[in-house]
Amino acid sequence: MKKPLMLAACLMVASPALAEDKPVLTVYAPDYFTSEWGPGPAIEAGFEKSCGCDLRFVAGDVLPRILLEGDKTAADVAIGLNTDVMARARATGLFAPHGEDVGRLTLPIAWTDDIFLPFDWSEIAFVYDKTKLKNPPKSFQELLDAPADAYKIAIEDPRSAISGLALLLWVKAVYGEKAGEAWEKLAPKVLTVTQDWSTAYGLFTDGEVDMVLSFTTSPAYHRIAENDDTKVAAIFPEGHYFYTEVAAQLKTSKQPELAQKFMDYLLSDAFQGMIATANWSYPSIIKPGFLPEGFETLPRPEKTLFFSETEAEALRGPALEEWRAAFGK
Template sequence: MKRNLFTTVLLLLLCTTVLFSQAAGESTDDEKTLTLYCYDTFSSEWGSGPTLIPLFEQETGIKVDVVSTGDAVEMLSRAIMEGEDCPADLIMGISDDQASKAYESALFEPYDSPVLEHVDDSLEFDGEHRLIPFDYGVFAFVWDSESDVPAPRSLDDLMDPVYKDKIILIDPRTSSVGLGLLMWTIDVYGEDGYLDWWRAVGQNALTIADGWSSGYGLFTEGEAPIVISYTTSPVYHVLWEDSTRYQALVFPEGHHQTIESIGMLATSRHKEEAKAFIDFILTEGQAETAIANSMYPVNGETVLPDAYEWAPVPDKVFSMDPEYVAANIDRWTEEWTQAMTSL
């Protein structure tokens, strides 16, 4: 018994030492340390964090402490909860759909960055520049060119019975991509017509997945040849798999756009450094960010790799006013649920 106790304690000590050694290699120089809240993919090895952060630190001498959680909603909620004590200087990753909540929170301080000159006005969804766009994506259906169904040419096309069980949709109640699709249909068909589209295409749907991860996963495993994703999805496959098999489709009705933004907190004590970071992301950080997130850079001057040729550019793009979204989202998703449940 004593021996077991001894072993247990030894093990515990060993573990704590390992943990401490991890923690040890970390500086806490508060002087010039920026705290950045962003979603988890940023910090991942495949995200832009690991390249951009050291680069920024090198160039400016400002240290950045990256705090990443699951997704933007979590980050925002957390910051709101933390209120005055929020240690973050910057929050990165809030999309225009969620902006209303961000505005309400009054957390953010406007920043008129000089770099915004190079950013198209249509992308600056916040006139007051509290939330500054840094990349954007366009929702599109992606099609498997090796499948036996022809590529649909429009949203209307998807209602065709030839696509029965060939489409993977995503649930707007549980996913921002699903939500994007919902808004896309409202953009195109209006509030009176969008549900008809959903009812029709819902019949053709193999499944309505809970999120992009599972939805796209089903797609790559060959369950169905059409999935809702982004115009930039093929870029990944070209870059890393040398494959042009998966193609994003441009529809003449137009596409819905989602813009990701970064904002500086009013409570920040490192405003100058925060501004420097924002500028950095909007200039040197653009290419890396876009590629890592499979999105487009907002800065028109960014040079992108050739693979981006496989991300088609739609003619028409829609956006929705965040206030409008916030006011109606509850009703829309409820209506949607009603309509889809009685299929």
């Protein structure tokens, strides 16, 4: 999940000397994932302790790259997809069953899928600084009804960022056929639409905007890493849209045994126990001790909103047109 201060992306590639005589597991991941502040370095170190392999992350737009490469893809595993793009990923026929017991998951929704494996989750939310924004909206409707100059907000473009797509579906889940009207009310308060989450969050931390589209778990980073409790997620009674990241192994993998070991690792105590502070989100399996102080006190919405992958794919086109109409694009 895209988290605070992950503003630099890099390709995590082990040196040839270290990788000599070791099998290579190639994992396609989002840019943020492999950054210095992302979960990639910790995952790489943790998995390589037991796999006897060289784990290599290839950073970029995961699904578009796999769609382009097809069955010639070099990926053994794809990580960092979410439910709103799963239908398109599944339609490729390129992914293999994960082989995991999903009955162990502690998600706020039921999960039965045998291809895509959730490894973390949160809900999307507007995050603000309580020392700077004295009267934050107490509901989605209050946000919409506020004067045009009441807030300066940064959101992500739904055409390039899956967090932006999640916002489209959040608005659709709350307002249904009146989603277009909701966008017309929200648009004047949106100062900028960015290509990715990192840029939007950077504008927020730099003080350029009052609120940013992020996650209910984003304030945990500031609390734990910076000892700063001023960043808060606005919790709305209308509910918040569920956002989970998933991984899947490729049928075309040249290292199928290693790929399966990696899927096993994603639900291991070692992985799930570090995900809260490695990726600033809830682990998909929560056990005692997995949530550090600063996480357990995060406010949670009373209502979790969610569209299945089929529903999300069907709604994506119409919802995008409503968004474009409001923003004149």
